Amino acid sequence: MEKDLMDILRCPEDKGRLRLDVDEEADDGEVLAGTLTCQECEHAYPIEDGIPNLLPPDLQAEIEEELEDAAG
Amino acid sequence: MCAGAVATPRTQMDVGQAVAAWEKIAQSFSETRNRPWDQVVDFLETLPEDATLVDVACGNGRHGVIARKMGMRVIGVDASLELADIARERLAEAGDKDASQADAVGGSAMNLPLARNSVDHGLFIAALHNIPGREGRVQALRELRRVLRPRGMALVSVWARWQDRFADHYVKELLRHVPRKLRYGDEAPEFGDILIPWQGDEMRFYHLMSLRETILTCKQAGLFIRDAWSEKLASQWLPDNHFVVVEKPQNVDGA
Numbered sequence: 001m002e003k004d005l006m007d008i009l010r011c012p013e014d015k016g017r018l019r020l021d022v023d024e025e026a027d028d029g030e031v032l033a034g035t036l037t038c039q040e041c042e043h044a045y046p047i048e049d050g051i052p053n054l055l056p057p058d059l060q061a062e063i064e065e066e067l068e069d070a071a072g
Numbered sequence: 073m074c075a076g077a078v079a080t081p082r083t084q085m086d087v088g089q090a091v092a093a094w095e096k097i098a099q100s101f102s103e104t105r106n107r108p109w110d111q112v113v114d115f116l117e118t119l120p121e122d123a124t125l126v127d128v129a130c131g132n133g134r135h136g137v138i139a140r141k142m143g144m145r146v147i148g149v150d151a152s153l154e155l156a157d158i159a160r161e162r163l164a165e166a167g168d169k170d171a172s173q174a175d176a177v178g179g180s181a182m183n184l185p186l187a188r189n190s191v192d193h194g195l196f197i198a199a200l201h202n203i204p205g206r207e208g209r210v211q212a213l214r215e216l217r218r219v220l221r222p223r224g225m226a227l228v229s230v231w232a233r234w235q236d237r238f239a240d241h242y243v244k245e246l247l248r249h250v251p252r253k254l255r256y257g258d259e260a261p262e263f264g265d266i267l268i269p270w271q272g273d274e275m276r277f278y279h280l281m282s283l284r285e286t287i288l289t290c291k292q293a294g295l296f297i298r299d300a301w302s303e304k305l306a307s308q309w310l311p312d313n314h315f316v317v318v319e320k321p322q323n324v325d326g327a
Contacts, residue, residue, distance in 0.1 A: 001171050005147070008124075008190035012183035051156050053178040054185030059151070062088020067095060 001024030001031045001052050008034065012056045026050075077111040078241050080265045081250070081277065083259045085204040087182070091151045092278040094202075097270045098154030102132035103249055111303065111315055113138055115227040123192040126219060128181050128212075129199030133159030136195075140167040140174050147177040147191065181212040186219040194219075194226035198313075202279050206262065206289065209279070213293030215320075220320040225298065228316045230289060232302060235262055235282035235312035241266065242280075283314045290318050 002062045009018055024033040034047040036054070041061070045054050094101070108250050112135045119125070120142035127136040130148030132155055138164055140146045148163060150156045156288075163174035179185045181199065194216055203209045216226055222311045233242060245263065267275040277281040281289070290297060295318035302311035 001175055001177075004173060005177075007117065007174050008147070008187050009177070010185055010187045012179060012185040016189070024173055043102060050159075051153065051160055051176055051178055052185075053153060055151060055153075055178050055180055056183045059088055059091070059183075063092050063095065063151075064094030066088050070092065070096065 001047055001050055003029060003031060003045045005052075009052065009054065011038035011041060011043065011045075012054050013043065014038065018045070023047075073256055077269070078238065078253075078277065080245065081261045081265055081267055083129075083256055083276045084261055085265070087180075087208065090202060090204055091180075093270070093276050094152040097274050097276075098152050098158065100271065102155065102158050103131045105132055105134055108134050108138050109197070109229075109305070111137070111229070111313075112195065112227060113175055114131060115195075116142060117142075118227070119144070119193050125182075126186065126191040126216075128184070128194060128196040128216060129202070130159050130176065130279040131155050131199075133162040133176065133196055136174065137162050137166040139195075143167075145155070146174045146254070146324050147186070148174075148176040149182050149186075149240075150176070151178070151183070151311065153178045158198055159210075182208055182215060184219050188218045189221045190223055192220050193224050193226065196226055196228045198229055198231065200228060200286075201280060204265070204277055204279065209289050210292045213290055213295060216318075217293055217295050217320050222320055222322045224319050224320045226295075228318055230286050230314050231278065231280050232311050233282055233316055235310045236307040237312070238266065238280060239310060265296060279312065286314045290316055294321065295319065 018036040022034040025031050032050050037044040116139050124145045127141045127148040130136050130150050133148050136146040136148045148159045156178050160176035249263050264279045266278050287300050298319050299317040302314050304311050307311050
C-alpha cells in the first residue's frame with residue numbers, strides 16, 4: 001500500500017479518517033504490514049502483504065465463518 | 073444434481089456466503105480471466121490519462137492493469153483478499169512506479185472504504201450481479217456514486233439473464249417462481265437468482281438481470297445513464313452482457 005492512499009482511504013463503516021501505524025515497509029516506502037485505525041469508531045483494520053483489509057467487520061466475520069465451515 | 077448444472081438458491085443468500093465462494097476459487101478463477109474486454113478498453117480510452125480510477129470488484133486486476141498502462145492512478149477493491157493479492161502483483165508489474173500509483177484494497181462494493189468525491193472515474197465490471205438482493209445492489213451503486221467526483225463516469229457491466237446458456241433455466245423458473253414465493257414469502261429468492269458452479273464444484277451466486285432492470289437499479293442509486301447496450305461476447309443468439317455508462321450528477325451531496 002502506497003502512503004498517498006491515506007488521502008482517500010476511509011473506514012468502510014462510518015467513513016471516518018484512518019490513522020496509519022506501520023510495522024513493515026519496503027525500500028520504496030510501500031507499506032507491507034501495519035494497521036489502519038478508524039478515528040471515529042476506533043476499529044483496527046490490518047495491512048498484510050501490502051494489502052489493507054478494509055472489509056466491514058461483520059462481513060469479515062461472516063466470510064471467515066463460511067470458510068471455516070467449508071474447511072471443517 | 074449432476075456436476076456442472078446450475079441451480080436456484082433455496083432462500084435468499086447472505087453476502088458472506090456469496091463472497092466466501094470467490095475466496096475459495098480465487099486462484100483457478102483468476103487463471104481463466106486474463107483477456108480484458110474490448111468494451112472496457114474502449115471506455116478507458118475515453119478517460120484522461122491522469123485520471124484516478126476505482127476498479128470496484130477488481131478481481132485479478134485484468135482491467136485495472138490496462139488503465140495503469142495508460143497512465144492512470146488505479147485503486148482496485150475486491151472482497152476476496154486472495155483476488156486482491158493477485159491484483160496487487162499484476163498492477164505493480166503493469167506500470168511505472170514514478171508515473172502513477174496502483175493499489176489493491178480488500179473491501180466490499182457495498183461499503184467502499186474510500187472518501188466521497190475521491191476518484192474521477194470507475195469500473196464495476198461483471199460483479200454487480202454477484203450481490204444478493206436488490207437493496208444490496210442499489211447500495212453498491214450508491215457507494216460508487218458517493219466516491220465518484222461530480223460528473224465522474226463509470227462503466228457498469230452485468231451478465232444478461234436471457235442468454236443462450238441460461239435461457240432454458242429461466243423459462244423453467246417462470247413456472248417455479250410463484251410456488252416458491254408462496255412457500256418462502258420474503259425469504260424466497262428473487263427471480264433471476266441463480267447458483268452457477270465453478271468447474272463443476274463451488275457454487276457462485278449470481279442475480280442475472282435484463283438490461284431494463286440494470287438501468288433501473290443504476291437510476292435508483294441516483295446515477296445518470298449516459299449509455300446502455302447489450303452485446304454478445306461468447307453467446308451465439310442472445311446477448312450475454314449488458315453495459316451501462318453512468319455519471320454522477322453535478323448537484324448531489326454525494327452522501
